[in-house]
Amino acid sequence: MQFAMFRRVAAIGAVSALTFAGVGAATMSPAYAASSKVSVVHGIPDTPVDVYVNGKKTLDNFKPGDVAGPLTLPEGKYDIALTKPGEAVDKAILKVDDAAVPGGANISLAAHLSADGKPQITPFANDVSKVDAGKARLIVRHTAAAPAVDVRAGGKPAFEGLTNPKEAKADVAAGTVKADVVLAGTDTVAIGPADLNLKEGTATIVYAIGSADAKNLDLVAQTISGLHSAPGGVPSGTGGQAGTGVDTWWYVLAGAGVLLLVGGGARVATARAGRR
Amino acid sequence: MTVRNRGALAAMAAGAAALTVAGVVACGSRPAEDVGADEAAALASTTPAPTPTTTASGDPSVPVNAGTLPAAGATVPPVRLRIPPIGVAATVNPVGINQRTDEFEVPPSVDQVGWYRYGPGLEAGTGSVVIAGHVDSADQGKGAFFRLRELDRGDTLTVTGSDGRERPYRVVAREEYAKTGxxxxxxxxxxxxxxxxxxxxxxxxxxKTRHYRDNIVVTAVPA
Incomplete structure (x- = not known):
């Protein structure tokens, strides 16, 4: 069923000339922006694929729920095609031509279902800015054939009214939270609950995938590490017993010594001069 | 020799004595020189080669992972630290960040030290396992790390993990930095x-502020 729809979309070439220009503006780093890190997330249930980049097979038998990458791609335009495993690239079931990858970005390409259940590819710019010490970044992306949802953490709404294909994010205290996804404004649980271990200094990106109608909604997670910051400082002493500095009074003593030496010397000199 | 002259000479002698005493104090309280700073810096910039990941076919350089929800990693926290040359035998507590100050949460009890639980544990193949402790405190006196600045290159210490295994380390550097730098x-x-x-x-x-100006940092590598 799902697969038939997939083919139809490919036949009419619904998704083409996708551009990531907006992504670039948001994430381009000012200095030597040359290549980008690109990950691929598979969020279309029951549909393993081969992934071709510029006609070259890059991922073989890429399975739903898997995350590939990151690939390092130089800034430029790319043709991305998904085929049934083993099939030729010209029989692509979903393709994007001339997708513009900006330099210096971190991008996730999600192959997923639209809100009304059509396969599509959506590029997301990943926020890879540093998080404060002790914090973790949680990013939630609605990439499922489902209506608007709320994401709850510990039973309380964390993100509300999220729609396909949008994301919501927040930097939160690192640790484990129990999260679930409910239909927006209701307590009707669509996905979960699930324990999310949000590791300090990482971004955890959670994709809601699948289809509400087909009852195969699920979560796929991608983690980006290395976003940690050092603590603001290491305060580790208030006693002063180990102080190695020279107390001000010693400077005063040294100054007095200099004055006495110079003054005394001057007196001796004038006395000698007077006697002559 | 006139009385006036004698007074001047006495003043000179007193001046010389004052200078000498102040000088001796200044030299005596000067911190020990940094050692091994270059080696400590080099450790930070070298990364052991990662084990290559392979996929069935396709481009072998592209790792593929199941997008399962991240689970808690198997960290091995240090629980005990022994530094025989300076008489340290301290309990190590896992600590994080002080919410109010955004600083390292050094254990308030000065005879205990804290391991930065967000950083690597003893199991890690890369990175810096950080343990911080008080040099002293106003109300508790000398802390576990009171004599840390006496450590020198080649000194050995032992860290015991939560798995019960003792791991020997060898000191390669001791540095002093202004906290601002x-x-x-x-x-x-x-x-x-x-x-x-x-x-x-x-x-x-x-x-006045009851703070030290500097941090003492000792770097050790697995012995």
Whole structure:
């Protein structure tokens, strides 16, 4: 069923000339922006694929729920095609031509279902800015054939009214939270609950995938590490017993010594001069 | 020799004595020189080669992972630290960040030290395992790391993990930084060669703010 729809979309070439220009503006780093890190997330249930980049097979038998990458791609335009495993690239079931990858970005390409259940590819710019010490970044992306949802953490709404294909994010205290996804404004649980271990200094990106109608909604997670910051400082002493500095009074003593030496010397000199 | 002259000479002698005493005090309280700074810096910039990941076919350079929800990793926290040359035998507590100050949460009890639980544990193949402790405190006196600045290259210490295994380390560097200029990113790095970083306070003490100016940082590598 799902697969038939997939083919139809490919036949009419619904998704083409996708551009990531907006992504670039948001994430381009000012200095030597040359290549980008690109990950691929598979969020279309029951549909393993081969992934071709510029006609070259890059991922073989890429399975739903898997995350590939990151690939390092130089800034430029790319043709991305998904085929049934083993099939030729010209029989692509979903393709994007001339997708513009900006330099210096971190991008996730999600192959997923639209809100009304059509396969599509959506590029997301990943926020890879540093998080404060002790914090973790949680990013939630609605990439499922489902209506608007709320994401709850510990039973309380964390993100509300999220729609396909949008994301919501927040930097939160690192640790484990129990999260679930409910239909927006209701307590009707669509996905979960699930324990999310949000590791300090990482971004955890959670994709809601699948289809509400087909009852195969699920979560796929991608983690980006290395976003940690050092603590603001290491305060580790208030006693002063180990102080190695020279107390001000010693400077005063040294100054007095200099004055006495110079003054005394001057007196001796004038006395000698007077006697002559 | 006139009385006046004698007085002047006495003043000169007193001046010389004062200068000498002040000089001796100044030299005596000067902190020990940094040792091994270059080696500590080099440890931070070298990363052991990662084991290559392979996929069935396609481009072998592209790792593929199941997008399962991240689970808690198997960290091995240090639980005990022994540094025989300076008489340290301390309990190590896992600590994080002080919410109010955004600083390292050094255990309030000065005879205990804290391991930065967000950074690498003893199991890690890369990065800096950080343990910090008080040099002293106003109300509790000398802390576990009171003599940390006496450590020198080649001194050995032992860290025991929660798994009960003892891991020997060898000191390669001892550095002193003004707190305003310490390269904390390097000491809290999660990449680079596996190493142990011990931090406490030192340098001149400001009695008004009750803070030390500097941090003492000792770097050790697995022995």
């Amino acid at each position: 310490i390269p904390l990113d390097r000491y809290f790095a999660r990449d680079g060669s596996p190493r142990l970083t011990l931090i406490t306070c030192g340098g001149p003490f400001d009695a």
